[in-house]
Amino acid sequence: MKKRKFNFMWFSFYAFLLLIGASWYFVIGVEKASLTELFSNENMEYASKFFKGLLGVGEEEIAFLNQESWSDAFTLSIETLQMSIMAIGFSTIVMFLTVIPAARNVADGSMTLSKKWYRWFVFGLIRISYIFSRAIPELVWAMIVIFIFKPGILPGAIALALHNFGILGKLCAEVIEDTDSRPIRNLASSGANPAQILMYGVFPTVLPKFLTYILYRWEVIMRTTIVVGFVGAGGLGQQFKLSMSFFHYTEITLLLICYLILVFIADYISEKSRYFVK
Amino acid sequence: MSMFSFDLHKRKILTVFLLLLFVWSLLGVKWQDGVIHASGVGTASEIFMAMFTPELSANILALAFESSWITLAYATAGMSLALVLGLVFGILASGVLATRKSSRTFLKGSFRGLLGFMRAIHELVWAWLFVASFGLSPYAAIFALAIPYGGILGRIFADMINDVPKEPIQALQAAGASKLQCLFYGYLPSVKNSMISYTMYRYECAIRSSAIMSFVGLGGLGYQIQLSLDDLNYDEVWTFMYFLTIIVVLIDGWSSLLRKRMAK
Numbered sequence: 001m002k003k004r005k006f007n008f009m010w011f012s013f014y015a016f017l018l019l020i021g022a023s024w025y026f027v028i029g030v031e032k033a034s035l036t037e038l039f040s041n042e043n044m045e046y047a048s049k050f051f052k053g054l055l056g057v058g059e060e061e062i063a064f065l066n067q068e069s070w071s072d073a074f075t076l077s078i079e080t081l082q083m084s085i086m087a088i089g090f091s092t093i094v095m096f097l098t099v100i101p102a103a104r105n106v107a108d109g110s111m112t113l114s115k116k117w118y119r120w121f122v123f124g125l126i127r128i129s130y131i132f133s134r135a136i137p138e139l140v141w142a143m144i145v146i147f148i149f150k151p152g153i154l155p156g157a158i159a160l161a162l163h164n165f166g167i168l169g170k171l172c173a174e175v176i177e178d179t180d181s182r183p184i185r186n187l188a189s190s191g192a193n194p195a196q197i198l199m200y201g202v203f204p205t206v207l208p209k210f211l212t213y214i215l216y217r218w219e220v221i222m223r224t225t226i227v228v229g230f231v232g233a234g235g236l237g238q239q240f241k242l243s244m245s246f247f248h249y250t251e252i253t254l255l256l257i258c259y260l261i262l263v264f265i266a267d268y269i270s271e272k273s274r275y276f277v278k
Numbered sequence: 279m280s281m282f283s284f285d286l287h288k289r290k291i292l293t294v295f296l297l298l299l300f301v302w303s304l305l306g307v308k309w310q311d312g313v314i315h316a317s318g319v320g321t322a323s324e325i326f327m328a329m330f331t332p333e334l335s336a337n338i339l340a341l342a343f344e345s346s347w348i349t350l351a352y353a354t355a356g357m358s359l360a361l362v363l364g365l366v367f368g369i370l371a372s373g374v375l376a377t378r379k380s381s382r383t384f385l386k387g388s389f390r391g392l393l394g395f396m397r398a399i400h401e402l403v404w405a406w407l408f409v410a411s412f413g414l415s416p417y418a419a420i421f422a423l424a425i426p427y428g429g430i431l432g433r434i435f436a437d438m439i440n441d442v443p444k445e446p447i448q449a450l451q452a453a454g455a456s457k458l459q460c461l462f463y464g465y466l467p468s469v470k471n472s473m474i475s476y477t478m479y480r481y482e483c484a485i486r487s488s489a490i491m492s493f494v495g496l497g498g499l500g501y502q503i504q505l506s507l508d509d510l511n512y513d514e515v516w517t518f519m520y521f522l523t524i525i526v527v528l529i530d531g532w533s534s535l536l537r538k539r540m541a542k
Binding site (some may be wrong): 008009012020022024025026031035037043047048050051079082085131132134135139143144148149150154212223226227230244256259260263267 | 289292300303304305306307308311313314315318319321322325326336347348350351352354355358394398399400402403406410411412413415417418420471486487489490493500503504507515519522523526527532535536539540
């Protein structure tokens with residue numbers, strides 16, 4: 001057994017080295033990407049022009065020194081915040097509806113002391129939907145959702161929720177699998193029905209951990225809101241894209257500042273509330 | 279008992295507060311104007327039905343394999359850089375190399391701040407900045423992946439190193455080991471496995487991120503999905519989405535195998 005472990009680890013190690021080598025060979029050898037060209041004089045000129053534009057050097061209207069632009073950006077930031085909360089809300093609701101049958105110890109009946117033939121089927125179905133939902137990035141979901149919904153913060157929230165419900169579902173199902181099943185079996189054997197088992201047995205033990213994961217995902221969602229905005233799903237991202245197309249570079253700086261503030265606020269809240277939950 | 283009721287109380291307040299926040303966020307949508315396009319429901323069912331009939335013709339499959347490789351290659355190259363960045367900055371940000379207390383605080387503060395900035399900006403925004411300033415090049419994608427992922431890896435590595443139990447390190451110090459020797463013989467061996475697991479998890483995320491680099495004009499699966507969506511070819515869209523899912527599942531399977539082997 002010891003020997004096999006050793007082999008697999010080394011196999012993985014060499015496979016990764018090979019993969020890294022092949023990737024760099026592909027980038028440098030096949031795609032002919034050159035670093036020196038990246039830093040050619042011409043490019044440096046473009047870059048310095050771009051960064052000067054961002055800082056508003058030689059511009060007549062500087063967005064981040066203008067009170068009106070600040071108040072516009074503030075409205076957009078509030079919209080973005082709403083989008084992120086809506087997204088985490090949607091994915092939490094769907095996660096709660098699906099997470100119980102998605103736990104392995106519920107599916108095999110060891111948790112509730114009752115076996116049903118359809119449990120494994122439901123388990124498989126939900127787990128496949130989790131895998132699928134988290135394998136597709138938010139941006140791709142947003143591109144699809146925008147075909148169905150009118151532009152605004154709702155499609156953005158739905159796209160973010162579609163990606164995150166899979167991740168939340170997987171994480172939370174693992175929490176249920178790791179819970180101590182003895183108190184719950186005790187409830188079941190003294191005649192509690194499934195709803196009672198859920199309310200008095202499962203939820204009190206898993207909710208603090210669920211909340212930690214939800215807050216962690218919210219922090220990640222906050223960071224991604226700007227990206228779903230690129231395809232027209234509202235918030236700071238949409239304005240970012242527009243300003244980029246009109247070459248209003250100082251507006252981009254302003255939007256980036258607002259975005260960074262939001263991300264740091266989300267970081268701070270999620271870190272602090274973890275202590276609160278504990 | 280009083281402690282318990284306080285806890286319950288606290289939790290109820292928190293639940294009500296979070297629910298109110300969610301309701302407030304729903305108010306941000308103009309529901310009365312209608313939220314779905316006139317043809318939205320039809321499009322939705324078309325997209326959904328296409329899920330069962332992905333396009334499997336030879337040239338689409340060939341294209342899918344090629345773009346999968348591009349996606350994988352950018353992710354791997356970006357991740358290898360991110361790993362180097364994460365290791366170097368993570369070790370520096372953990373402050374274990376500092377000799378004095380004041381220099382340790384300085385090192386920790388400055389490098390943690392730097393890592394925080396690196397990961398605060400989403401990889402696609404980095405990509406956009408790179409493309410806008412340096413032009414279209416695979417390096418834009420690779421650097422855009424490497425910076426935020428390096429930031430995340432570095433922060434987590436630093437936390438892991440800081441959580442190492444003190445006793446083995448003290449034993450090394452008592453035997454006269456230098457700071458560097460402590461690092462290589464004390465800290466790193468005890469966090470190696472957690473580092474590998476976390477890196478594998480991030481690698482899976484990097485593949486998804488690399489797929490959406492297309493959005494700034496760099497090839498890969500996301501680019502093909504975008505093209506097919508623009509042509510309203512939903513069957514092709516699903517083919518590429520399935521390919522992306524398969525890569526992610528493969529990496530996920532590999533990392534869970536590795537984790538199981540390391541746990542033994």
